[in-house]
Amino acid sequence: MITTIARHELRSLFLSPLAWVVLALVQLLMAYIFLLNIDNFIAEQDKLALLPQVSGVTVFVIIRSLGNVPTLLMVVIPLITMRMLSDEKRLHTRVLLLSSPVSMRAIVLGKYLSVIAFFSISWLIIGLMAISLNLGTQLDIGHIAAALLAIFLMIMAIAAIGLYMSSLTAQSAIAALATFALVLLLWIVDNGSKFDGSENLLVHLSMSHHYQALLSGLVPLASVMYFLLVTAVFLLLAVRRLHRERVYG
Amino acid sequence: MMQTMDKQILVSVDKVGRHYGALTAVHEISFYLNRGEVLGFLGANGAGKSTTMNMLCGVLAPSHGTITVAGHDIVKDCIEAKRQLGYLPEQPPLYRDLSVDEYLDYCARLRQVPKAQRRKRISEIKKRCGLSEVGRRIIGQLSKGYQQRVGIAQAIVHLPALIVLDEPTVGLDPVQIREIRALIRDLAQDHGIILSTHILPEVQAVCDRVQILDNGRIVFADDIAALSARMSAKTLLLSVRAEPDHNALLDIDGVIAVKRVGEGRFQLEIDDANNPAERVAEYTVINRLGLYELIPRQMDLEQVFVDITTNDNALHPEGTLHPEGTSP
Numbered sequence: 001m002i003t004t005i006a007r008h009e010l011r012s013l014f015l016s017p018l019a020w021v022v023l024a025l026v027q028l029l030m031a032y033i034f035l036l037n038i039d040n041f042i043a044e045q046d047k048l049a050l051l052p053q054v055s056g057v058t059v060f061v062i063i064r065s066l067g068n069v070p071t072l073l074m075v076v077i078p079l080i081t082m083r084m085l086s087d088e089k090r091l092h093t094r095v096l097l098l099s100s101p102v103s104m105r106a107i108v109l110g111k112y113l114s115v116i117a118f119f120s121i122s123w124l125i126i127g128l129m130a131i132s133l134n135l136g137t138q139l140d141i142g143h144i145a146a147a148l149l150a151i152f153l154m155i156m157a158i159a160a161i162g163l164y165m166s167s168l169t170a171q172s173a174i175a176a177l178a179t180f181a182l183v184l185l186l187w188i189v190d191n192g193s194k195f196d197g198s199e200n201l202l203v204h205l206s207m208s209h210h211y212q213a214l215l216s217g218l219v220p221l222a223s224v225m226y227f228l229l230v231t232a233v234f235l236l237l238a239v240r241r242l243h244r245e246r247v248y249g
Numbered sequence: 250m251m252q253t254m255d256k257q258i259l260v261s262v263d264k265v266g267r268h269y270g271a272l273t274a275v276h277e278i279s280f281y282l283n284r285g286e287v288l289g290f291l292g293a294n295g296a297g298k299s300t301t302m303n304m305l306c307g308v309l310a311p312s313h314g315t316i317t318v319a320g321h322d323i324v325k326d327c328i329e330a331k332r333q334l335g336y337l338p339e340q341p342p343l344y345r346d347l348s349v350d351e352y353l354d355y356c357a358r359l360r361q362v363p364k365a366q367r368r369k370r371i372s373e374i375k376k377r378c379g380l381s382e383v384g385r386r387i388i389g390q391l392s393k394g395y396q397q398r399v400g401i402a403q404a405i406v407h408l409p410a411l412i413v414l415d416e417p418t419v420g421l422d423p424v425q426i427r428e429i430r431a432l433i434r435d436l437a438q439d440h441g442i443i444l445s446t447h448i449l450p451e452v453q454a455v456c457d458r459v460q461i462l463d464n465g466r467i468v469f470a471d472d473i474a475a476l477s478a479r480m481s482a483k484t485l486l487l488s489v490r491a492e493p494d495h496n497a498l499l500d501i502d503g504v505i506a507v508k509r510v511g512e513g514r515f516q517l518e519i520d521d522a523n524n525p526a527e528r529v530a531e532y533t534v535i536n537r538l539g540l541y542e543l544i545p546r547q548m549d550l551e552q553v554f555v556d557i558t559t560n561d562n563a564l565h566p567e568g569t570l571h572p573e574g575t576s577p
Contacts, residue, residue: 001359004355004358004359005359008355011347011351012344012347015346015347016346045485073561089347092296092338092340092342093342093343093344094342095303095308095336095338095340095342096342096356096359096403097359098306098307098308098310099306099307099331099334099335099336099338100331100356100359100360101326101327101328101331101332101359101360102328102331102359113458203391246307246308246309246310247309248269249311249312
């Protein structure tokens, strides 16, 4: 059932120009950022060689480029998730799902899976782009893998938040905006607390903190768990919301 | 409960009610549906028909009461219950970007039609609903009539025991209406059907039993014959220039009741077996009342409907499930 719904959602996604535009723009922007960083690297190569601690291509080009990915994801994932549940409400198609022998959990997971599958395409291309530099030089594959894991976890978390927001309203624009706002809030929530240097609760809540931790090449379990937890919580909230709608809606 | 007493009962609704916040859309209603029966739900807009249908199909949970479909509780055992039903809501749940074939394939998968049968089943259903020619067309580009048929196809693709149709002919032209009604009668041969409508002749055309809903209560529940019997209660419309004596009219043999409906206009309720038309004419002529109109009237369904839904003491013939369910 979950795969049936996921397949249907993917098919519907690719019937709309939005999906293609999102894929193309993510690709275009990432390619440009990548190019800029490579250009930079070539220009500064001589100076870098003089530094006592050599940060190679991996950090200077790839990790720097991947540092920009969250901003991109924050904007494009809500655009894809916004319609997932809100349109079913607005176009009265949710009755088809609700009168079929499908659990609410399967509906949410099926839709969620389709978003993940969709952004896996972007994720894969970004990964390939990074690894393509291996043709010319030696890369720290482990470090890149950690960074790609960070991106994938980020996709998972934002998609779950987006799906929940989409379950709250019939207006897809509101769902997109609310998702963006919440993700941005999670991203910057510890901004002020960095000044006093203390590690407080806000730091642990901050998405950027955990993202940076993974991007540095380590894979702290706490950071992985953070993203998985955010994902699970918002998926559960979405299922709960569908149940509530049946009872009170 | 009921289904243990009678295997033939497909749906049983027991004291089901539904609130939206402070608003009560459906009061405690109870009814049942046998296999192979067509039950018509009549009611004005906002009478609670769609809410009832949505509850039957598990789209909305009832605030209280229980609904069982083929022995499965629609809330506790919803997956099993939903396997047994197909639903065409008021707004057909169509994905307008998909072709008819793609859409029906998705519906068949959702309704768990076994893979081996899927393709054959879809082509059968398309044939039955007159969709064979439009399989590759995009749903959003089809006419309203075809979209409605796709909506019906979606509800029957898994051959459910129960088919629930909410206003299936609304917005269709007369030819399409006839086609859809023929399809419903055809389906009734091996499915139980619950049909809602506010078009009265539709009920007469396709239903075995009727329930009239008003303000969330069942105010009439009986078979079509009983409804027809109510309709055959005849009246005479009498128009005279001079005002006659009310009691004198009532004294005429065969006149049961007299109601003044206007200046010199009277509605006489008459005994069908002992039609007093001749005697009424005689009376008016003898008394020089200036008779200019004497029209026999058969009550049509609209009148019966208005009568039942507006009358404070609506009649509750035998078989009515909730005699207390009269309008306040």
